Amino acid sequence: MAHLIRVEDEIEVGDRLPVIPLRDLVFFPYIVLPLLIGRHRSVAALNEAREADDLVLLVAQRDPAVDDPVSADLFRVGTVARIVQVSSLPDGTLRVVLEGLGRAKIRRLTTTTQALRASLELLTEREVEAEGPTPDALKALTKSVVSLYGEYARLHERVPEVLSSILSAEGDRVRFAHLISGHLILPALEKQELLEASDATDQLELVRQFLVRELEIMRIEAKLDRQIQIQLGSERPPDFGPDFREVHREAAKPDDDEWREIDEGIRGADLPPRAREHARKELKRLKKLNPVSPEAAVIRTHLDWIVALPWMKHSEDNLSVEHASDILDSEHFGLAEVKERVLDHVAVLSLVREMRGPILCLVGPPGVGKTSLGRSIALALGREFVRVSLGGIRDEAEIRGHRRTYVGALPGRIVQGMRRSGTNNPVFLLDEVDKLAQDFHGDPGAALLEVLDPEQNRTFTDHYLELEYDLSDVMFITTANTLQGIPEPLRDRMEVIRLPGYLDTEKREIATRFLWPRQSERHGLAPGRVMLSGGAILSVIASYTREAGVRELDRRLARIARKVARAVADGLAMDAVVESEHLKGLLGPRPYAPPDREPD
Incomplete structure (x- = not known):
């Protein structure tokens, strides 16, 4: 016996x-439906179930023309149903009201007896939503299906509109998915696919896809009806029989509005002449195509990208050297060389007002602040900040985009980053440039040569856009742990600035000024409530960390903050200053001996 859990x-x-x-029928759980049963084997199966526990397995046939199906003629997944009511009709046919309970899979089918019998196992033991909070993605998907089904029920003559108000997204989403699936007018093969979906998310995603397709078909039929109606001069659409749905009630926008909207977007966008001309040619092609053709969708997406890119939008730089110096010093301690380079750039920019963005390569061990320094540089200059991680990228198209002939083509990460920034002069951080890979798809490092070459990036060409895009105002910053993984031609195009590891005295200053105040705030400790002495910080650095950067130091300080926060929450008395002798109780035994002595 198998145990099936349902909503109620x-x-x-x-x-x-x-x-x-x-x-031609697929039965779903939670559906209550009357059926007419007249075949001898089906009547025998029904009688056998009534003599037992009133449960039967309803399975759809692959070919409805087969009168006496065998194992190969049936799908393997069906629905366990409960017999609610049975009544006899004058011609000997039985009218049976059945309620779907749960899904089951046939392990073995016996066809030698008068009634078909199956050894089965439940496809899932829970025809109910999992306990716990519902994922936001599932909520959004459910809401989308509710909206689409409301439109579907309104336009489809064989689906009563009252169903759209009865079927609500509130309540159990597994039951909702089955009820929606059972009320769709689809071929049996597609409904069988819905029945066999592994969970509610997959089933609702399939339902959404089918609804989008069916609505698109009904809109095309509505358009044909309108055209024929205009040609015949009739106020009433012609009757093509039940296969043509009565969709003259559709309230979709006419195509002219869509073209006008795209045209206004092109007019309103600040495009260079060549991009504007290209966009108008694409729009002209789009108007000649069938609106539902795949190529039309590709052109629409292409035009959206052209209009959305910041071709001419420029953010004003903050040219105050003092302001840039204050920002960099407030965010980072030390790193004099890279700070001087940024301040030099700001000073020169304040004099000439226009210059090509530098291409810096910050090289140093993990944890020294390369990535966060890029964000601080953007803040100091008053520019937008974009970060793209290059670690593990092995396809050249990730940089330069896919050509539009490919299904699902998109621009490369450079153009995507420019769209996110909203300006054509952001600070663009290319993280982990030394970890680029290469295989038969191409060499992404070679694709970066054009991006990081000041002589070439003024006319950078993305395969998807098929237009030149000016990257000369972008300030590119790359980061790497070593120079060994960077190809020589690429290294030659960048100004390398090395960030060596911090000295212990620098780490102490960083911990005192930045790390400990930040950890105190994160863990709910009032400013100045508990302080770390200089000796305690040095002891943490010498005895609990071994690194060039400060990541492990930050984790150790976070652990101290957690211990202190726990003591405060428990009402225990805490010293206002954590000293070196307190560290063993807070961090445990020292994993490292101080560098000036050997371990005992």
């Missing part, structure tokens, strides 16, 4: 049940 009850399902094959 729990049911024991036997390992063997009589089987009733269905023609």
